[in-house]
Amino acid sequence: SLQEMVAYKMSLRHGTCIKIVGDIPRDAKQYMINLGKDEFNIGLHFNPRFNHENIIKKIVCNSKSDGMWGKELREQDFPFVPGTTAEISITFEANGFKVRLPDGFEFTFPNRLKLQNLNYLEIGRDILVRSVTFK
Template identity: 40%
Template sequence: MSVQECEFRNIDLKAGDQLKIQGKVANDPERFQIDLGADNDNLALHFNPRFQEDDSAIVCNSKHESVWGEEERHEKNPFEPDTAAKIIVKLAGDYFEVELPDGKEIQFPNREGLDIINYVRVKGDFKVTSFKMY
């Protein structure tokens, strides 16, 4: 499976909203990412599962004017190669809550303090089959 990319602009997500992304992890994945923010240079949430043998983790970060913040690493990556997965991102105002396929949740602060998310991108070794905002 080649690297996939799915980008949404001019959307209007705010505190209390949720984003449900369903798709399939590639057969031999290296990584994929889900980015939420104002644009590609200003990301309130960069959610990045990694599958390398020496770096199997979920990394979360933010980006302000093209400069990355400090990474938060979660050593347990529940995503499996060649399987369907559902990810739910809840916008809680001061933080994001990401529900993983195994039912666990990761919280990440809204460092950018964005009240409205109008940019979402899914890129990498994950093919989106369903995208729902509610």
Template identity: 30%
Template sequence: MAVCQQQPFLRPKTPFTGPLLGGLQEGKSVIIIGRVLVDANRFHVNLKYGSNSEADNALHINPRYEEEIEHIVYNTYQNCSWGKEEKSNCPFIRGQPFILQILVTKEAYKITANGKYLMDYKHRIPFNGVYTIFVDGMVELEFIGYQYPAVVPYKTMITGGLQPGKDIFIYGFPTKESKSVEFNLRHRYGIAFHYLSLFDENKVVCNTYENGSWGTEEKSGGVPFVKDELFQVKISCNKNHYDVFVNGQEVQTYKHRFTKLDDIDIFEVYGQLQLIFVYV
């Protein structure tokens, strides 16, 4: 079962200051998903040593667009002064969505952008004193999360079961070798909602598993995912059906066959994908 995670911040406004509950811990990741504004000159992400936006910066990540060559500056602000800058290329494109992941290890922050390795930034301030994230600049934020890595196959409990109005969010990337992306809403006797995207056949299959057998498949053409590209899936539970949205577009409606929604208490993810975050 998945470890209970801090609830993410959804569509926060900038400037944004938020807590990292329990402080940074080895093995956990900070995840920022957003979109760089078309006319952006720079934005910045800061991991703050302490509990407010005025504290020292253990890690400052600053994409810059106003200079001839776009790049990212990394630094630490301590004792009222900046340290030595480190730099990398900037994979964040103005006007385009991005995902930034910061994995905490004993020696360094391992930083990836859009699923690709960017750099290791060695600790200059002890990471276990970092309790705050601060984001500002010319960027729209979709999501900020703090978690242990999600691993496929993935399974987590739905506390209290499903109810009309309940939404489930999934963020990830299908790999270049991906054959399928699969989501299941389960109860103790079977699967209430099975959603399966098959890349080779370019189709989506939805079904219900009850009494030891599958029901009639509902098929539709066109897989809504692109290999190696970030997706956001929202599965909405309504009174009579499920709605599935991919990157904000409705792609599927599936009428309830199993109607005891309170009994649906497990969510699963399978397939060949890099799973970033699940929020139930």
């Protein structure tokens, strides 16, 4: 793990776009971005896996409610390349989290926790964060 970045006490409303730019190391296995209320209540767990727990080149998404994981969803699109810089943007909307990947592919993960605002952001594992911007 290169570093972990955690932000608390935020109050991001529907319509907020979070743009994350980070360097992916050559030997990356996985990294993750968590958005939600706190570490036990995560509206979006975004987890690109290069090679982790027998999952190769897939994006695993999930939610966590009161510490319990929900049902995993997997995206087949995988534009991440070790040794390069990636840019991901996530727009927080009432119905879900609209994720835009570096190749322009978009998908929406449902707002299962019916969150009205986001207070918590965590980025970690195999990614070196360059910038996080809110719009």
